[in-house]
Amino acid sequence: MFSDIAQYFRTETLPHIWCPGCGIGTIMAAIVRSIKTLQLDQNNVIFVSGIGCSSRMPGYLDFNTIHTTHGRALPFATGIKAARPELDVFVIMGDGDSTAIGGNHLIHAARRNIDLTAIVVNNSIYGMTGGQTSPLTPHDKRGTTSPFGNLERPFQILDLVKAAGGTYGARATAYHNQLLTKLVMDAYNNPGFSVVEAISQCPVSYGRRNKFKTPADMLLWQKEHAFKAGQKRTARDEDFQIGEIFKSEAPEYTQEYEKLRQKLREVSLNG
C-alpha cells in the first residue's frame, strides 16, 4: 500500500514517532497521494510545519522541508512563497499550532489570500505535550488541563478562515482519506489561501480520556458523524460536514505583488 508513494519518503527516517492507532500517518499518506496524482515536481515542492505531533510529518518526506517553531509555520511559508512564488508550498499544522499560538498568523495568511495549501490536522487536543485542551477541543470534553470538562467553546476553523478572507476551505477525516486526497488536490489548485481541515484521531492523548476504547472506535466515530453537502443533517451536535465547504475568488498576494513590480518597471522604462 505504501510502495506507490515510497519515492516521496525519506525511508531512512522511518519508523515514525507516532503512537499506534494515530491518524497522522494516514493523513500524511493521503497528502502525499495528492502530490503524486498532481504530478508535482518533487524539487519544487516545499513542506513547512509548526511544532506538534502533526508537524513532525515533513521530516519523513523527501522534499525541501522545514519544521519551524510552534504556531509560526504560516509566516515562514509566507516568506518562502513571497520570495519564490513559483514554489508549491504546503503547510502542515496541528489544531493548537494553527489556532492558538498561530491563530493570528492564520487569519492574516487568509486575509492576504497568499497561495499556500495548508492542512490542519485536527485531533482536538495538544497531542505532543500529552493531552492539554486546545482551541478545538469540543465543549465538555476532557483534556489534562480541563479535567472536569472543557468550559470553553471551540473554533469553527473553516468559518474563521473564510471570514478572514481565505478562498478555499474543505474538511475530511483520517477515515475519509481518499476524499482527503482529492480535497488537498483541489486546495492546491485553488490560486489563493486554502485550508483543508483533516480530522484525526489521537487515541493516546484524547481518546483515552473521552470514552473511546480503541483507535477503531475513533475512526468509526469519524465515519458516523461526517455528512456530505446535501445529505440531511442529523440532530446530533457532533456531526460535521465533509467535502468542500467554501470556495471563492479574490486577488492572490504574490500575483498582486508581481503586478506591482511590473507596473514599476514600466514606469521606469517609460521615463
Added chain:
Amino acid sequence: MSKARLMQGNEAVAEGALAAGVLFYAGYPITPSTEIAEIMAERLPRIGGTFIQMEDEIGSMAAIIGASLTGVKTLTATSGPGFSLKQENLGYAIATEVPCVVVNVQRGGPSTGLPTAPAQADVMQARWGTHGDHPIIALTPSSVQECYELTVKAFNMAEEFRIPVIFLMDEVIGHLREKVVLPDELTLVNRKKPTVPPGEYIPYENNESMIPAMANFGEGYRYHVTGLTHTEKGLPTGNPEVTRKFMQRLTQKLDPYLDRIQLVEEVQLDDADLIVVAYGCTARSVLEAVHIARSVGLKVGLFRPITIWPFPQKQLEKYVDRKYLVVEMNNGQLVGEVERLFGYKAVERLNRIDGELITPKEVLDRIREVI
C-alpha cells in the same frame, strides 16, 4: 568617483542593505526604526525584490528566515519591544544557520519605555535574548557613514558564517543626519553553495571550515531544516554524541574567523593611563572628551567595539595595567565584559538611563575623577 549624500542613519542602513544586495524585507512598524521599512517598501519592488508588512515581529522574523532559505538576502528592523518578539525565531535562525540581518534601533527603558529616546540597553539581550547556548554576531555603528558600510559588512558576515547578524543601533544614530560618502566599490559576500550533486549533499556537514554549504530551496537539493537538535543530514536527533558534536560546531563556528569578525576602533591607546570603552552614539561624546582631555595633558584613549558580540576581548586585553572607564547608556551591561578581563576593581563606569545623551562634559568630569 565617490558620491557624497546627506543621509539619516536609518536611511543609510537601508541604502547599505540595498548595496549589499538585499531582496527581501519583512517587518512590523515601530519607532525609531520605521524609516527603514518605509524605504524598503518603496525600493524593493522596483528592483524585483519583495517587501511585506507582517502581522507582528514574530511573523517578520519567520518570513525573513523562510525567504532566506530560497537564496535571497533578507532584512528586518525593529526596536526593543519588537526585538523581544523576534527572539524566538532569532534562535531558530541561529540553530538552523540561516543568514539574515536584524536591525534593532534601541530605545529607552524596559517594556514600551521611551519610544523616541535613545538607549543602549539591549546589549545583553542581543547576546543572550534567545534561549540556549548559541553564537551571535552584533555590530554597532557610531556614525551615519558607518551605518552604511557596516550594514554591508553585516550582510557579508551573515552570508559567510550562516548566522543572523544583529545590527544594534540607537535612536540618536538612527535619526542623525550626516554626510555619507558612498564607496565606489564594495566587497560583497554570498553564501557558499554546494558543489556536490544533490545525492551527496550534507546540509549540516561538520566540515573543516565549520560552515556548511547552503543549498537554496527549490533547486533540487531536498533537505530538512529543523530547530530540533539535528544530525549533519539535518534530521532530528536526541543522541548525546551527535548533540555534543552539533553544539560544539554551532557554538564554536565563529572562532576561526574572530580576527575578521571583531572590528574595533582604537584612539590613542598606546600611552593611555585611562582607556574609555564606549560604542554607538556614546562613543561620539567620549571621542570629544578624549580630545579635550589630551589637550590638557591627560593620557586618555578610546576603545570602541564596533563588533560588540562576540566581544573583542583579544583586542582589548593587550592593554593591561591601565585604568578603564566604560561609558554606556544603560545601567552597566558591556562593562561586565571589561571587568571579566581586568577585574571589577580596575573598571569604572559612567551610565545614564533617563533617555538623555551622555555629554562630552559628563565624560570629561568622570575622566578627571577616575584618572
